[in-house]
Amino acid sequence: MTVRNRWILIGAVTVLMSWLALPSFFSDEARASHWWLGKDGMTLGLDLQGGVHWLLRVDEDAAVQRELERIQSSVAEAANDAKTEIKSSDVKAGVLTLHGDVAALRKIAEQSAPSADVDEEEGALVLRLKDRWKRDAVDRDAATALEVLRHRVDGLGVREPVIAPQGHGRLLVQMPGIKDPAEARPIITSTTFLEFKLVLDQAPSTELLQAKYPKGIPDDQEIVTQPSRKAKDQGKESEALLVPKKAVLGGDMLEDARMEYDRRNRPIITFQWNSDGAKIFREFTGNNIGHRLAAIIDNKVITAPVIQSKIGRNGEITGDFTREEASNTAIQLRSGALPVPLVLEEERAVGPSLGADSIRDGVHASLLGAGLVFVFMAIYYSVTGMFANLALIVNVVILIGLMSATRATMTLPGIAGVVLTVGMAVDSNVIIYERIREELRRGKTARAAIQEGYGRSFWTIFDAHVTALLSSIILVMIGRGPVQGFGVTLTIGLIASMFTALVVTRTLMDTVYGTHPERLRI
Amino acid sequence: MELFKTKTHIDFVRSMPFMVALSLTVIAASLVSIAVKGFNFSIDFVGGTVIDAEIPANATGVIDEARLRGALEKLGQGDATIVRLGGPEDREFRISLRGSQEEDRELSIRILKGLNDDLGTQVVAKSVDSVGPRVGGELRRAGVTAIVLSWIGILIYVWFRFEWQYAPGAVLALIHDVCFTAGVFSILGLEFDMNVLAALLVIIGYSMNDTIVIYDRIRETVATRGTTELESVVNEAINATLSRTVLTSGLTQLVVVAILLLGGPVLRGFALALFIGIIVGTYSSIYIASAVLIWLSRRYGHPVEAKKPERRARPTRATS
Numbered sequence: 001m002t003v004r005n006r007w008i009l010i011g012a013v014t015v016l017m018s019w020l021a022l023p024s025f026f027s028d029e030a031r032a033s034h035w036w037l038g039k040d041g042m043t044l045g046l047d048l049q050g051g052v053h054w055l056l057r058v059d060e061d062a063a064v065q066r067e068l069e070r071i072q073s074s075v076a077e078a079a080n081d082a083k084t085e086i087k088s089s090d091v092k093a094g095v096l097t098l099h100g101d102v103a104a105l106r107k108i109a110e111q112s113a114p115s116a117d118v119d120e121e122e123g124a125l126v127l128r129l130k131d132r133w134k135r136d137a138v139d140r141d142a143a144t145a146l147e148v149l150r151h152r153v154d155g156l157g158v159r160e161p162v163i164a165p166q167g168h169g170r171l172l173v174q175m176p177g178i179k180d181p182a183e184a185r186p187i188i189t190s191t192t193f194l195e196f197k198l199v200l201d202q203a204p205s206t207e208l209l210q211a212k213y214p215k216g217i218p219d220d221q222e223i224v225t226q227p228s229r230k231a232k233d234q235g236k237e238s239e240a241l242l243v244p245k246k247a248v249l250g251g252d253m254l255e256d257a258r259m260e261y262d263r264r265n266r267p268i269i270t271f272q273w274n275s276d277g278a279k280i281f282r283e284f285t286g287n288n289i290g291h292r293l294a295a296i297i298d299n300k301v302i303t304a305p306v307i308q309s310k311i312g313r314n315g316e317i318t319g320d321f322t323r324e325e326a327s328n329t330a331i332q333l334r335s336g337a338l339p340v341p342l343v344l345e346e347e348r349a350v351g352p353s354l355g356a357d358s359i360r361d362g363v364h365a366s367l368l369g370a371g372l373v374f375v376f377m378a379i380y381y382s383v384t385g386m387f388a389n390l391a392l393i394v395n396v397v398i399l400i401g402l403m404s405a406t407r408a409t410m411t412l413p414g415i416a417g418v419v420l421t422v423g424m425a426v427d428s429n430v431i432i433y434e435r436i437r438e439e440l441r442r443g444k445t446a447r448a449a450i451q452e453g454y455g456r457s458f459w460t461i462f463d464a465h466v467t468a469l470l471s472s473i474i475l476v477m478i479g480r481g482p483v484q485g486f487g488v489t490l491t492i493g494l495i496a497s498m499f500t501a502l503v504v505t506r507t508l509m510d511t512v513y514g515t516h517p518e519r520l521r522i
Numbered sequence: 523m524e525l526f527k528t529k530t531h532i533d534f535v536r537s538m539p540f541m542v543a544l545s546l547t548v549i550a551a552s553l554v555s556i557a558v559k560g561f562n563f564s565i566d567f568v569g570g571t572v573i574d575a576e577i578p579a580n581a582t583g584v585i586d587e588a589r590l591r592g593a594l595e596k597l598g599q600g601d602a603t604i605v606r607l608g609g610p611e612d613r614e615f616r617i618s619l620r621g622s623q624e625e626d627r628e629l630s631i632r633i634l635k636g637l638n639d640d641l642g643t644q645v646v647a648k649s650v651d652s653v654g655p656r657v658g659g660e661l662r663r664a665g666v667t668a669i670v671l672s673w674i675g676i677l678i679y680v681w682f683r684f685e686w687q688y689a690p691g692a693v694l695a696l697i698h699d700v701c702f703t704a705g706v707f708s709i710l711g712l713e714f715d716m717n718v719l720a721a722l723l724v725i726i727g728y729s730m731n732d733t734i735v736i737y738d739r740i741r742e743t744v745a746t747r748g749t750t751e752l753e754s755v756v757n758e759a760i761n762a763t764l765s766r767t768v769l770t771s772g773l774t775q776l777v778v779v780a781i782l783l784l785g786g787p788v789l790r791g792f793a794l795a796l797f798i799g800i801i802v803g804t805y806s807s808i809y810i811a812s813a814v815l816i817w818l819s820r821r822y823g824h825p826v827e828a829k830k831p832e833r834r835a836r837p838t839r840a841t842s
Contacts, residue, residue, distance in 0.1 A: 361786030
């Protein structure tokens, strides 16, 4: 390539990268209002802008349990069709146990539940989920949970949240700008679901209700309580209700839920069933006028009014909510229930002040480090040292440009990565310049020394970069959060430094010393 | 300006047996410490909760570690580690609780509330981190995998680009650097967090850089002088690249020291690991990588017709 063409290439790359890098230094508003500004910029990592990061895991036991319950009902259906009696069936600790005519049941189970291993133990039939299907169940629940979380976080109006799968059965949620993780956590981890159950019996407290049933409450019923709303009685219950375990209908038939205000301007939750739900609800309320119906969210009774008349598609729940409670609960109801509980594996919260301190420290240290390198290069190699410095600047411009264009995340270790890149990029120039000096010492002409310096150094620099890239790519693959950001910075920086060391300084040298090599100052 | 006005003639090869013995001793000590004492892992690797809390000036009474410990003991968290961040006038503390916290999501909230009650103020939580034990264990495994993978990758690459005699030395030098740096962290009980793991991988990349430069020069010199005087060839190659070696590690250290001193507390462990690693990495390229190369070449021979370093087809011509 001629020197002129190389200049065109360098110019084009620099201009393009500067343009790509520019939006990272402007706010979103400015990006939107100036036509000449690109729209994509680097995002600041949570460690720099503050916010909360959660890593969640789908509870495998719960996912398996849910899958087994599904199998339980399909086996029961098949047994019913085959007129085989199941005396009892029970799902516990990852095992579905069936009692009855074992030989007949075995045939039915093997046909209707291909995803389970069927065995006989102690005169009963036991079904365990196959390993592959366990993974499958977890993956499926993780995918559903991801969608649910997306809806929930969208409802919160957080700017640029991250909600992404993270390996098998794991979910990553990042919410920049959230100051208090404790406040936002329930939105992520609560399995919130709404159920309606008919009230069978009632008492002012659990103890009193239990006292009514000296033989214990029936197996298919349970006691739920309504927490007291009065501040001084926090944690106490105001009423205990006996309800059937099975709900009349649940949140899966809910079409919409919203926070609204009633006539007295109190926040309420209004909801709307889908057509199936509306039908069931209408029939049920029609048959049970005069009875109490409990609206239960997360096993806590929110309200238990007496059914006055048939209710159809729309309903409302009044429960002395605060505005936030009503609004958050509505979001959770609307986005549907999490299929299984999510286990909180990691929580990291960074306050905005720490983020700002980190940026300041990181940038100061980087500027000082890079500044010292610049000064040294200029003194040690004089004019050619300045060429190297120019190349370093182009290197940083390319790095920021590529990171902006790919919307990479800048983290604190990432800032360190930028200056380390400067350190590695300067190495290429040092290799070349030292070689040129060596060739000059051997008595070669300036022109020949430059040729040799670049020619002989090419593969050294290439190999050194490839091996460094190997470890930085591995860093991107295994690292998480800030460390991954660091790996990305380093990888892009290494690629940029190959270009600047081998093309930019070379072209500067050729331009300045091409016709007058005797002027070489190195 | 030049640091090395004349060509240096240091006999590196002669001191190699001594240096290798020294390295083996230090590495053995490092490995013993890692095996016996282990690492002071951060919660990234073992799980737990860390709170960086700033105590506002309106807090009642003396604010020091003992006071906070008293408050934590009331919460049944007497085994927490409490460290003051910054100088004695800073009212910022790091409270660390290592170990399994998976079951206790509310721990950080209870601690902050307990501190608020005890100190009669609103403690500012500058950052709260809590990690479950399972994630921590996985990260440890992933870290080891990453380091071993990069060793294998480099072994293959050097084998492919040079002769096989070069590859074991390059990788042994890297193993040396990682063991040494990790050993220092173990012996001194410095906190080993995710950033330190990242630093170890950067050290691998950096040290490899150094080794490649020296190997490249050895290969180039072998091509002209043959292998009969391999020791003197290696000496010449190391001496010829010495100015570059010193300059580059010096310049990189400038940056690392700037981060170490000014980069803030989050990056301190990272910068320290790099500081140690760059020194060891430079040393190992000279003494370990080259020593192993000489030994293997003496024992199994070094191809006389060394692979010519592929040159760029034709050097670009200046035409302006």
